Amino acid sequence: MGPSGELAGKVCVITGGAGSIGLATARLFVRQGARVMLADLDAAALRAAVAELGDEHADFHATDVCEGAQVRELFEHAVRRFGPVDVIFSNAGTVGPIAPLAEYPEEDFDRVLAVHVRGAFLCCKHGIARMRDGGSVIITSSVVGVRGDPGAYAYITAKHAQVGLMRSVAKEAAARGIRVNTIHPGPIANAFQQRVESSLSEVMQRDAGEFFDQIIPLGRHGRPEEVARSVLYLASEQSSFVTGSLLMVDGGMTA
Numbered sequence: 711m712g713p714s715g716e717l718a719g720k721v722c723v724i725t726g727g728a729g730s731i732g733l734a735t736a737r738l739f740v741r742q743g744a745r746v747m748l749a750d751l752d753a754a755a756l757r758a759a760v761a762e763l764g765d766e767h768a769d770f771h772a773t774d775v776c777e778g779a780q781v782r783e784l785f786e787h788a789v790r791r792f793g794p795v796d797v798i799f800s801n802a803g804t805v806g807p808i809a810p811l812a813e814y815p816e817e818d819f820d821r822v823l824a825v826h827v828r829g830a831f832l833c834c835k836h837g838i839a840r841m842r843d844g845g846s847v848i849i850t851s852s853v854v855g856v857r858g859d860p861g862a863y864a865y866i867t868a869k870h871a872q873v874g875l876m877r878s879v880a881k882e883a884a885a886r887g888i889r890v891n892t893i894h895p896g897p898i899a900n901a902f903q904q905r906v907e908s909s910l911s912e913v914m915q916r917d918a919g920e921f922f923d924q925i926i927p928l929g930r931h932g933r934p935e936e937v938a939r940s941v942l943y944l945a946s947e948q949s950s951f952v953t954g955s956l957l958m959v960d961g962g963m964t965a
């Protein structure tokens with residue numbers, strides 16, 4: 711008997727797979743019967759993640775998502791190891807500087823855009839070519855993919871740009887029954903967001919974490935596992951008529 715679960719037998723590639731949301735999603739996907747190929751920058755962190763997930767269910771490829779040749783190798787490795795890809799979770803990210811516009815470093819602007827925009831583009835380009843018809847692509851954007859705020863200029867621009875990429879790829883990939891959507895987490899209780907909040911607290915002269923809890927109608931940060939469950943929805947047949955859409959996972963922050 712084959713594996714059971716929402717993703718039984720599915721092959722899933724997850725970038726940012728050694729990070730908080732990526733690894734929480736990998737854990738859930740494996741519990742749902744998937745085999746996962748994790749990609750991230752740090753081979754040691756990836757190795758530890760695969761050891762936890764079990765190497766019959768998981769493998770890794772150290773990848774910089776900004777580099778086309780590396781992203782191509784990632785998907786070739788996934789196909790060799792597990793077979794054609796069913797799900798791509800393009801999720802690698804970095805926040806970059808938070809600074810007033812006049813002081814915002816230009817080289818950081820390009821670097822942050824490359825990770826989110828070029829990275830997601832390369833995953834779509836090289837991943838969809840190695841995907842089974844009927845697959846699902848999920849790109850992690852953010853609440854700041856649909857609203858602006860001063861300071862994180864590159865990050866917020868990049869998160870908006872991912873929506874344009876998603877919408878365009880969704881229209882081409884629909885011919886093969888492949889669905890493409892973005893997920894938009896609000897502030898999540900993890901190290902990534904703690905780093906953002908410590909910089910923001912300085913700029914705002916108040917506790918940014920408390921500020922977010924006040925402007926989130928549900929009154930709290932989200933958990934990585936809550937984002938993972940929404941990614942599972944988009945990855946699975948539960949969302950079979952959902953493509954080209956933006957899924958807010960933000961406690962109502964953008965309502």
Ligand SMILES: NC(=O)c1ccc[n+]([C@@H]2O[C@H](COP(=O)([O-])OP(=O)(O)OC[C@H]3O[C@@H](n4cnc5c(N)ncnc54)[C@H](O)[C@@H]3O)[C@@H](O)[C@H]2O)c1
Binds near residue numbers: 773774
């Ligand atoms: N934490 C939040 O509150 C929050 C909110 C909204 C959106 N997001 C987005 O969620 C995604 C995951 O973030 P997270 O919260 O798990 O943070 P995280 O820092 O734990 O995970 C991000 C991972 O991406 C990897 N990465 C960065 N640059 C890379 C590159 N060039 N190539 C390959 N991997 C690279 C990092 O090594 C890290 O493991 C990101 O896209 C982030 O922008 C996070």
